Amino acid sequence: MVRTPCCDERGMKKGTWTPEEDRKLIAYVTRYGCWNWRQLPKFAGLSRCGKSCRLRWLNYLRPNIKRGNYTTEEEEIIITLHEKLGNKWSAIAAQLEGRTDNEVKNHWHTNLKKRLMMNKHKPSSVSITHDDHHHHEEMEVPKSLDQPRSTAVTDDFGNAETTVDDQISQIDFLDYPELWSPQPSSSELSSMTSDTTGVAITAADGLVVEDNATSAAMETFFGDFSDNFWTEPFLADNDPSGLYTPLMEPDFFYPSFDGDFLYGAT
DNA sequence: AAACTCGGCAACCGCCCCTGG
DNA sequence: TCCAGGGGCGGTTGCCGAGTT
Numbered sequence: 369m370v371r372t373p374c375c376d377e378r379g380m381k382k383g384t385w386t387p388e389e390d391r392k393l394i395a396y397v398t399r400y401g402c403w404n405w406r407q408l409p410k411f412a413g414l415s416r417c418g419k420s421c422r423l424r425w426l427n428y429l430r431p432n433i434k435r436g437n438y439t440t441e442e443e444e445i446i447i448t449l450h451e452k453l454g455n456k457w458s459a460i461a462a463q464l465e466g467r468t469d470n471e472v473k474n475h476w477h478t479n480l481k482k483r484l485m486m487n488k489h490k491p492s493s494v495s496i497t498h499d500d501h502h503h504h505e506e507m508e509v510p511k512s513l514d515q516p517r518s519t520a521v522t523d524d525f526g527n528a529e530t531t532v533d534d535q536i537s538q539i540d541f542l543d544y545p546e547l548w549s550p551q552p553s554s555s556e557l558s559s560m561t562s563d564t565t566g567v568a569i570t571a572a573d574g575l576v577v578e579d580n581a582t583s584a585a586m587e588t589f590f591g592d593f594s595d596n597f598w599t600e601p602f603l604a605d606n607d608p609s610g611l612y613t614p615l616m617e618p619d620f621f622y623p624s625f626d627g628d629f630l631y632g633a634t
Numbered sequence: 635a636a637a638c639t640c641g642g643c644a645a646c647c648g649c650c651c652c653t654g655g
Numbered sequence: 656t657c658c659a660g661g662g663g664c665g666g667t668t669g670c671c672g673a674g675t676t
Contacts, residue, residue: 383646404661418662422662428644455666470643477642477643
């Protein structure tokens with residue numbers, strides 16, 4: 369809902385992502401993964417820079433993103449880790465399941481920072497921090513925080529750590545809107561829009577599979593997901609049912625092994 | 635009801651790090 | 656060891672909606 373779309377000097381589109389662009393990105397990444405962010409928009413038929421695609425995917429389209437409604441526990445974790453780590457948002461976000469660094473950062477600047485400032489001046493006011501400072505002192509900084517950032521928890525695509533929920537969420541949810549649930553955040557409902565196919569999409573909501581019932585429904589609907597889902601990115605090619613086949617755009621390219629560009633596979 | 639202000643947050647920018655040649 | 660390319664991160668911007676005047 370933010371920036372008005374515009375183009376830069378090289379014709380790269382900027383600004384708010386449209387539902388159509390989201391569909392293209394989801395479809396491509398779901399099918400082929402993010403093998404090269406810089407090249408990806410070209411193959412996916414997007415007039416976006418690679419960085420923009422990456423950001424959009426990681427912050428909003430990636431599966432299992434939680435949005436809004438921070439719990440007290442989450443806020444405590446953010447505050448505690450921020451005390452220890454400073455503005456290491458990616459490290460902090462890594463400890464909060466489903467939260468992105470961008471969202472944590474925004475939440476800090478818009479809510480937590482102010483609250484902490486107020487608490488400093490009004491120690492007796494309602495606080496989300498514990499009175500006993502030892503609670504914070506005793507909270508261990510997970511080991512992963514000491515690791516190089518290249519090993520951060522975020523795992524865009526495909527490795528052994530991928531969960532069933534992750535795999536389920538890779539299906540083109542935009543084609544099955546009944547299988548993903550929007551967050552209840554009231555402020556985000558206002559940004560609900562519809563694309564040309566009538567599928568309700570809210571950019572702010574992203575794609576969320578958050579409850580067991582939904583996951584179970586997914587499993588029932590799609591059947592068993594193989595463990596090597598991500599090691600077989602072209603599974604959809606052999607799927608006669610078409611359920612694994614994401615939306616294919618007419619201008620949808622993917623690189624073939626001999627270096628030629630091919631139109632979207634079926 | 636209109637104008638104005640402010641807060642929230644999606645998205646961009648630029649720098650840094652990592653990796654491979 | 657150096658260099659280039661790509662990815663990741665944190666800071667910042669700026670639009671939109673909600674609240675206030």
